[in-house]
Amino acid sequence: MSEVPSELKYTSDHEWLRIEDDGNVVVGVTDHAQAALGELVFVELPEQGSEVGQGDACAVVESVKAASDVYAPITGEILETNEQLGDAPEKVNQDPYGDGWLFRMRPADVDALGDLLDADAYQALLDELD
Amino acid sequence: MSEPLIFEHSRAGRFARAQAPVAREDVDLPVECLRTEPPVLPEVSELQTVRHYTRLSQRNFAIDTHFYPLGSCTMKYNPRACNTLALLPGFRGRHPYAPASHSQGFLACMFELQEMLKGVTGMQAVSLTPMAGAQGELAGVLMIRAYHHARNEAHRNEILVPDAAHGTNPATAVMCGMKVVELPTDDDGDVDIGALEKAVGPNTAGIMLTNPSTVGVFERKIERIAEIVHGAGGLLYYDGANLNAILGKVRPGDMGFDVIHMNLHKTFSTPHGGGGPGSGAVGVGARLKAFMPIPVVGRDGEHYRWLDEKDLPQSIGRLSGFMGNAGVLLRAYVYMRMLGHEGMRRVGEFATLNANYLAARLKAAGFDLAYPRRRASHEFIITLKRMAKDHGVTAMDVAKALLDYGYHAPTTYFPLLVPECLLIEPTETESKEALDGFVDAMCDIMERAARDAEHLKGAPWTLPVRRLDDVRAARQLDVAWRPEEAGA
Numbered sequence: 001m002s003e004v005p006s007e008l009k010y011t012s013d014h015e016w017l018r019i020e021d022d023g024n025v026v027v028g029v030t031d032h033a034q035a036a037l038g039e040l041v042f043v044e045l046p047e048q049g050s051e052v053g054q055g056d057a058c059a060v061v062e063s064v065k066a067a068s069d070v071y072a073p074i075t076g077e078i079l080e081t082n083e084q085l086g087d088a089p090e091k092v093n094q095d096p097y098g099d100g101w102l103f104r105m106r107p108a109d110v111d112a113l114g115d116l117l118d119a120d121a122y123q124a125l126l127d128e129l130d
Numbered sequence: 131m132s133e134p135l136i137f138e139h140s141r142a143g144r145f146a147r148a149q150a151p152v153a154r155e156d157v158d159l160p161v162e163c164l165r166t167e168p169p170v171l172p173e174v175s176e177l178q179t180v181r182h183y184t185r186l187s188q189r190n191f192a193i194d195t196h197f198y199p200l201g202s203c204t205m206k207y208n209p210r211a212c213n214t215l216a217l218l219p220g221f222r223g224r225h226p227y228a229p230a231s232h233s234q235g236f237l238a239c240m241f242e243l244q245e246m247l248k249g250v251t252g253m254q255a256v257s258l259t260p261m262a263g264a265q266g267e268l269a270g271v272l273m274i275r276a277y278h279h280a281r282n283e284a285h286r287n288e289i290l291v292p293d294a295a296h297g298t299n300p301a302t303a304v305m306c307g308m309k310v311v312e313l314p315t316d317d318d319g320d321v322d323i324g325a326l327e328k329a330v331g332p333n334t335a336g337i338m339l340t341n342p343s344t345v346g347v348f349e350r351k352i353e354r355i356a357e358i359v360h361g362a363g364g365l366l367y368y369d370g371a372n373l374n375a376i377l378g379k380v381r382p383g384d385m386g387f388d389v390i391h392m393n394l395h396k397t398f399s400t401p402h403g404g405g406g407p408g409s410g411a412v413g414v415g416a417r418l419k420a421f422m423p424i425p426v427v428g429r430d431g432e433h434y435r436w437l438d439e440k441d442l443p444q445s446i447g448r449l450s451g452f453m454g455n456a457g458v459l460l461r462a463y464v465y466m467r468m469l470g471h472e473g474m475r476r477v478g479e480f481a482t483l484n485a486n487y488l489a490a491r492l493k494a495a496g497f498d499l500a501y502p503r504r505r506a507s508h509e510f511i512i513t514l515k516r517m518a519k520d521h522g523v524t525a526m527d528v529a530k531a532l533l534d535y536g537y538h539a540p541t542t543y544f545p546l547l548v549p550e551c552l553l554i555e556p557t558e559t560e561s562k563e564a565l566d567g568f569v570d571a572m573c574d575i576m577e578r579a580a581r582d583a584e585h586l587k588g589a590p591w592t593l594p595v596r597r598l599d600d601v602r603a604a605r606q607l608d609v610a611w612r613p614e615e616a617g618a
Binding site: 036039041042064065066068089 | 542543544546549600601604605
């Protein structure tokens with residue numbers, strides 16, 4: 001059973017978002033996603049300062065099974081990326097909601113966050129997949 | 131037992147006198163190009179060398195030794211006659227710079243191969259130049275691009291790719307400067323037509339499709355897809371990876387495709403190398419004829435000649451110095467001539483029959499087909515999601531266990547949209563007994579998963595190399611032998 005923390009927001013593409021006090025968001029892939037991918041061997045992150053549109057492929061997570069795109073969950077600017085993943089992509093597997101975060105963004109439109117899934121809705125999606 | 135590297139057999143001063151050059155030749159190279167130290171080479175006897183490589187060759191899992199149902203790769207038997215005839219001295223000794231008047235036999239074979247490929251795919255012209263499937267794909271999308279540029283529609287830069295497509299398709303589109311728009315697949319494996327209608331527009335350059343698709347089913351709405359894409363001003367690209375399934379039965383040209391690449395090393399039975407030499411011949415319809423890669427072989431009366439820039443001024447250019455991988459093309463030529471039209475139809479029929487027989491038997495044995503409502507094409511997918519959930523035995527464990535039974539593993543974890551999947555392609559060249567043997571092994575593995583999962587998780591047990599740490603191999607890639615690290 002994969003973990004779905006209740007305080008986070010989710011997308012149907014298995015990404016999570018944590019809304020910080022300053023209104024910026026941290027993005028990563030969910031526990032379910034990391035388990036499905038298997039052990040990661042490479043993570044490609046977006047360029048800091050770049051503008052991304054919702055749904056744009058902006059990062060890549062690669063395991064021995066597959067390389068998968070990570071889509072920008074909202075439109076906005078990439079403020080920071082998790083550079084530790086360059087040497088240690090396994091952090092995404094070990095701690096997907098913590099040290100395994102991918103990037104921080106400034107949302108272009110704060111209202112867009114309301115369209116994301118909450119933990120219950122994401123859990124329902126996982127149940128359906130099972 | 132593992133075989134040491136050839137370098138580890140090395141002893142200083144040992145060599146094979148019979149193989150050594152008798153005289154040292156002076157070469158006329160600029161001094162800055164000459165090496166200052168001798169190369170690091172293993173110092174071994176002739177017998178040691180023979181034994182080393184013979185032992186390694188005995189460890190191959192090959193079509194010549196094992197059933198090899200590697201989905202999406204069409205690992206069929208390569209008839210010996212193709213090899214023998216491609217090695218006739220007249221072919222082997224022909225210099226690529228020999229004038230066309232001295233190469234009429236070879237050029238005639240290439241011309242006829244172009245004609246046969248045209249006939250079997252329903253396209254209007256064929257270029258044999260691309261050196262491998264990837265280059266064939268590149269040629270295809272470059273032609274689509276050249277077509278739009280020639281029509282002053284250079285803004286068309288979107289290539290539609292179904293999520294069931296081969297992974298190379300989006301990669302090729304990006305290489306050609308295109309933007310990839312992914313299309314979803316419906317529950318029965320067809321392209322989602324509603325999503326396609328929404329995705330096409332003034333920027334559509336084309337769509338890349340494999341039919342039958344990578345999920346192992348025939349795209350039933352192909353004519354509607356062609357209508358929508360052509361209606362939007364885009365072109366249709368056919369990935370020939372799965373041509374084996376429809377050979378002699380349905381032709382991509384008749385489905386509305388404008389360009390196709392053919393993996394001759396799959397459908398036309400030339401050997402699969404470790405990445406080459408392959409052949410990615412391309413066929414084109416009327417819209418793209420002018421843009422074909424060169425050289426192409428043409429015929430003036432009874433005389434064959436090379437067609438180049440002068441004949442095809444709008445060509446996307448030269449993709450190989452001479453005639454692609456000529457030896458591979460010759461093998462495909464012999465194969466097609468041996469089969470004839472009737473034989474090619476039987477390839478498609480038996481490839482499909484074998485796949486459906488295997489699928490039906492595995493289903494009856496309790497395995498889950500990924501698309502149970504569909505008839506398989508030349509390959510099919512089973513999902514081991516249930517086995518993974520109930521016993522913790524994954525598709526990779528089953529793949530490794532199959533090696534212990536003497537079967538090459540099917541393709542694992544591809545296509546990505548089916549969890550814990552095995553993509554199985556038996557090809558037409560296997561006997562019923564071989565297929566039944568594979569089913570027996572799969573049933574044995576299934577029974578073992580419930581009783582002794584740990585055994586499967588440790589497989590393979592009987593091969594010289596046990597389960598590899600693929601994660602470590604990817605993270606710390608190290609493929610070069612270095613004398614300093616070996617302490618030599």
